[in-house]
Structure formats: C-alpha cells, structure tokens
Amino acid sequence: MSRITNYLTGAFLLFLLLSCTNDSSDKTGKTDSLNQLKEELHLEKFSNVNIAENVEVNWNNALQTKKKDVAIVEFDVKEKIPSKIQSSFLKAEMNYQLISIESDGESKNYFIEVFSNNDSEAYSKTITKLDKFKGVFNVFSLNGQNLGTIAINHGNARNISESKALDFLAETINLFYSSSGNTKKIPLCDGRYTIVVEQAQDRWRVVSLNGKILSVEYMDTVVTTSILPYPCDGSGDRDAIILQRTAHYYTSDGKSYAGVSGLLDVVITDPSFSNNPCLVAVFTKLGGSPTFQTYLKNFDSKFSVANLKLSVSSTLANNVNAETTSPINYLINIKFNENNLNRPALSIARTFMHEMIHAEIYRKLLSVAGQPQIQFNTDQLNQLRNDYPGLYDYYMRYEFNILPGQNPSDAQHEAMAMHYRDIIIKTLRQFDNTLTNETYEALSWEGLKNTIAWKKLPIEKQNNILSIISNFNNQNSNCQ
C-alpha cells in the first residue's frame, strides 16, 4: 500500500514539475515574442508624422483571440496628444493598433491606422468585432512601410490596394465576418429573386333599366401577371441592395437593364442618395449607357485605386448642380444639390456624367500620387507626364505652372471643355436618343461656361446654345 502511495506521490510530483516547466516555457515564449515585437517596431521610421512622433503602444494589455488555426494578439496604440481629422464623412477620431497574427507557424505583424465612417459605430479596438464598423485601415509594416489599405464594410474586409502583403490580414478579418442574415427563410441577395403574381378579373356586361337588372352577360377574363421583387437578405451593403432592386424593378421607363445591378454596388451610396427617387431613376437608366458603364467600372473596388461615393446635399449654393471632392483617404465624393433637381432627367444625366469625368480625372491623378490624397513631388509629376500627358499638360498650364500675367483656371473644366464633351454627348444620346444633335451639343456645355473654350466661342453661338438649353428645360417635365 505504501509502495502504491509512493508511486502516486512520485507521479503527482512529476506531473507538477512538468506542468511548471510547460508553464514557464510558455511564459518565456510569450516574453520572447513580445520582445521581438518591441524590437521590430520602429515608429521613428514612419513617414506619417503623427505615428512617428505622437503614438505609444500599450504593451501591458494584449488582447488575444484564437479562431481555427489563427492566433491573433492585438495591442492598443494611443495618441499622446489626441488629434482630430476634419472631414464631412469620417469620424474626427483616429485609432491605431498593433496586430500580430500567427497561422501555421508563420507570424505576421501589422501597424494599422483606422479611419471610421461617420455612419459607423466607433472602432471596437479589435479586428475580430467589426460587424458594426465601416471605414478603412491604412496598414503599415512595423518599420513604417505603407502596405496599402483595407476597406471594411460591416465586418467584410476588402483589400482595395490589391497588395499581396494585405491578403493575409484581410482573410483573417473575414474569418470573423458573417452575413447579417437574421433568418434563414430569406435567401441571400446573390441573385435576382422574384415572385410572379397573377391577378384574374372576370368582366361582365350588366344591362339595367331604372335600377332593375335586365341581363348579366359574361364577356371575358383578363389576367394580369406582375413580377414583384422577393425580399432577400443583404450579403453586402444595404444601400447597394436598394439600388440593385431599384435597377431591376423600378426603372422610370419600365425597361429592364440587365447587368446594371453589378455596376451599382461598385459605388458607395449615402442614404441621402439612395432615398432620392429622381437620382436613383436617372442613375439606374444611365447604367444602361455603355459609356457611363465604362466610367463607373473604373471604380469597381476589385480594380480601382479609389472609391466613389454618391450623396445628396441641401446646403450647396443655389447655382450649383453638384460638386466632386478631391480624394480624401482614397474616397471621391460626388454630392448632388437636392434643391436643383427640378430639371429634366436628361439634364440630371448630364450632371452625372460631368461629375463622373471629374471623378475619373481624380482617380487617374490618385493612381500616380500613390497616396490617400493627391500630392505630387517632382518625380511623381514626371510620372504624370509619362502616364497621362494630357492631364499633366492641363494641370501645368492652368494650375501648377501659371506664369506671370496669367490667371489661374480650373484645369479639369478646361480639359473637359476641350476633350470630354464628345463623351458627354455620347452618354446623353445613349440615355435618350429622341433629341436633336444640337440639343445634346448644347447641354454638354452646361457647367463649362467659365472655360477658355467657351469664351472663345462666337457670341452668336453662345446665345444659340443658351437658347437651346432654355427651350429644352421649358419643354420637358422635371425629374423632381
């Protein structure tokens, strides 16, 4: 008995010793990893000054998460002096975080700068709970190399920079992403779901005299078939789904624009836009224009360096139809004036195309700048000259290289007046082919009357264009 007790005591002591050894090696391993992270992080090498000089990592509090074979350790990073950004669509606060991800024995570390959209919940300080978050992560290596940007939409991560270095991080974030399905009864919006409703109406001829029915005769039965949208659950952005459905079912002229829905989810739509029936109808119909599609496709997040947002404002000046903002954090915003929609649909289509051309020019400039905003140094200006000689020429002539005695002008409008009006005319004709060439030509000048090209037109021609536009506006019903 005592021998058995001795064996048991010995086994217990051995187990205790082994447990202590394992625990201690685990702790040592963690300390080593932490020290390695500390050694690898070189904040001073970041070209982003706020990161280089104004942030510190809280090494004492690591958030650890494990899912499948992936282990994530996250450290909160705080700004010493909180900075705020001024933006109409981003929250003022920025967040920073250091993330270490280990999978299959391989470890990858990232430093992220987080921008949250205004309509998003605040960043939850973990990449594992992003279901209510909308915004972007600027991702850096620990020695300050900018790896690119990941866009987050309710937990769904998209590697918008298409940088291979970000694939692993995006995939890790998507491990925690689930569709917002509330019920299994509703199918996902991955196709077009419809229900066919048949309504039968029997028609009878009733002959009466002084209130007295003389005869009732059956004539025929009229069957009306309606195809109605069947509700489906959002696998993506709610607004994009509204637009998708609108594209399929609510086009103003009743035509079906197959293939349009694929284009509609390439843009970010503010509810102010998607709830505006006039703009949605025009946008939907424009989706049927191959020229407009070509421009829109350039913002497909799979291929684009920029994101495009459509919104509506009621505070723009009365004489402004719309405005397009230069990219901030890769986002270009087209804002329509809610108070200037009392125009024919074709006129609004013209505004759409005009703004799309601005957005496209900004996108091209951004692709050369290689940053979240458009900023060129001398080398990048040279690259602009090589990649887009026309844009380089216009920016040099009208903005960057204004020589003494010359007045600054708007490079984009000057370029548009000279080279893009044919594209506007083509789009307008694809939108509505019932008008005369003079009408399309005249409408294409809208928004370009401050340009040198317009001022060079003979006064008679200018007056003729203004008269055609005025007649067109008076003779056609307004969109809103």
Next chain:
Amino acid sequence: MKANVLIFLLSLITLQAAGQISKEKKVILFNSATMTLQKNIFTVEKTTFKYIGKKKKTSFDSIKKSLSNLETINNEIVKRKEYNKSKKPDFYYSDFYDLYFFVKTNKDSGDLYHVERVWIVDGKTIN
C-alpha cells in the same frame, strides 16, 4: 606614369560626381504670420512643401549661414544656365537645393525640417 594619369582622371571624375550629388543647403525661417504648417505640409503663399524624415533639434547659429527665402532662391534659379523660362523656378528646387524649414522654438534654437516641393490637388470641383 600612365597609372598616375589614370588616378588623376579618376579623382577628377569622382570629384565632379560628388559636386553634382551634393546640393546647396537652403534654410527658410518659418514665419507664422505669412506661412502655415498643417500636418506635414508647409505653405508659403500658394507654394507647398512636405517635410520628409524627422525634425531635428538644431541651434540657430548652425543654420544662420544657410538662411534664405523663396524669392532669393527663385531669383538664383532664374540666373542659372539650366533654367528654362517655360517653367516656374520652383520646379528646379530639387535639382539644385536641399531645402529646410527652421521653426524657432526659443531664442537660440528650434526644429529643422527637411522638405520637398509638392503640388497638391485638393478641394472640389463645382458644376
């Protein structure tokens, strides 16, 4: 003899190359009344500069000799034989100079920022 000539020629080439690489240091004294510094961008009238690298604590005496201003720098560029009148002088900054801004933090010292000229497209287009 031949070896000596070769060494002499090599030295000459090396010296010439070194002369081409090293640019003249120009320091602009930051004046908050006429200039702005926002995030990492210095703006002097409508000319913008982005600072590259980190700021350095520097004594005023050490940069005194390199002090200049944009007008003087532009005038110097215009006089150079490489200058082409079709472009404004600021397109030549990086060819000839290493530009710095000095922001005084007290009487005798301040922060020195190495900068490069940048052209910014911001704001919005209105239709």
